[in-house]
Amino acid sequence: MHTSGGTIISGFTQTKSAAVSAVLGLNERLIDVNLFMAAASNPTPINSDPPPLTNGFDTTADPEERSHGLQPLTRDRQRELRGCLKELPEEMYQNAVVGFKRAFSLPPKLEKIGDRITQERHAAWLEDFIAKVTTDSGEILK
Numbered sequence: 310m311h312t313s314g315g316t317i318i319s320g321f322t323q324t325k326s327a328a329v330s331a332v333l334g335l336n337e338r339l340i341d342v343n344l345f346m347a348a349a350s351n352p353t354p355i356n357s358d359p360p361p362l363t364n365g366f367d368t369t370a371d372p373e374e375r376s377h378g379l380q381p382l383t384r385d386r387q388r389e390l391r392g393c394l395k396e397l398p399e400e401m402y403q404n405a406v407v408g409f410k411r412a413f414s415l416p417p418k419l420e421k422i423g424d425r426i427t428q429e430r431h432a433a434w435l436e437d438f439i440a441k442v443t444t445d446s447g448e449i450l451k
Contacts, residue, residue: 378430390435391423397442397449405438 382390394402409415409422412434419425426435443449 378428378433380429382427382429382432386432387423387426390426390432393435393439394423397439401442401449405435408438409434 394405397405406420406422409425409431410417410419413425413431415422415425425431
């Protein structure tokens with residue numbers, strides 16, 4: 310094939326459609342008409358944008374339409390929640406781990422949950438737990 314788009318068959322320069330029709334044994338004029346009709350009947354909008362990639366999370370939807378609690382947490386928010394867990398006394402920390410594993414169907418053998426705190430629903434559960442074990446002034450109940 311030449312860079313000009315034509316092909317050489319037996320020393321004669323021809324168009325691509327002529328080469329296709331020669332290989333398929335079709336009339337070149339018929340191919341041109343069919344290609345034109347197909348393009349006219351199925352127009353593709355020039356400015357059509359592909360749908361956004363969301364990795365399972367619809368970040369473009371109205372907040373009320375999103376699945377509640379499935380939005381990912383920021384790294385800072387994850388660190389903050391892990392820090393709150395570390396401040397708990399050992400017995401309360403163990404209660405938090407057991408409750409978190411039950412709430413989110415995690416394996417019973419799992420000892421640490423820090424790497425599992427990834428979604429808004431995890432944050433909400435931990436905030437609720439911490440609120441139950443602390444006073445209004447922020448002191449931990451014993």
